[in-house]
Amino acid sequence: MPRHTFVSPDEISELRSLPLLSVLDGLDLYWTKDPDFVPKKDKSSIRINVSLGNDVRELVLTGPKFFDTRDEKFQGGGAIDFVMCLKKCSFKTAVAVLNKFNR
Structure with a gap:
């Protein structure tokens, strides 16, 4: 019988607030920051390229928000x-993955 692990709302909130670049490093994914990107709205926005096997994602990150330009x-x-987006996994799996490297 599968064992269910309870994750408190505070733990979920803490995991959600992890810096996205730290998450990329924790997932051991290769990424580079686009030095030529000039944000139009929010000056804290950055554009990065993330290698996912044979795929490369061009992402814009603004604080905790992200989107793929393509x-x-x-x-x-x-x-x-x-x-969940990078690993194409469920909420439960994403929480477990983040918990592994956030301890």
Whole structure:
């Protein structure tokens, strides 16, 4: 019988607030910051390229929010959504992945 682990709302909130670049490093993904990107609205926005096997995603990050410049379905807010999009996994799996490297 599968064992269910309870994750408190405070833990979920903490995981969601993890910095997205730290999440990329924790997932051991290769990424580079685009030095030529000039944000139009929010000056804190950055554009990065993330290597996912044979695929490369061009993402714009603004705080906890992200979107893929080439795929409008690839967007969200917070580290849990970020992992779900990058790893194409469920909420439960994303929480487990983040918990592993956030301890």
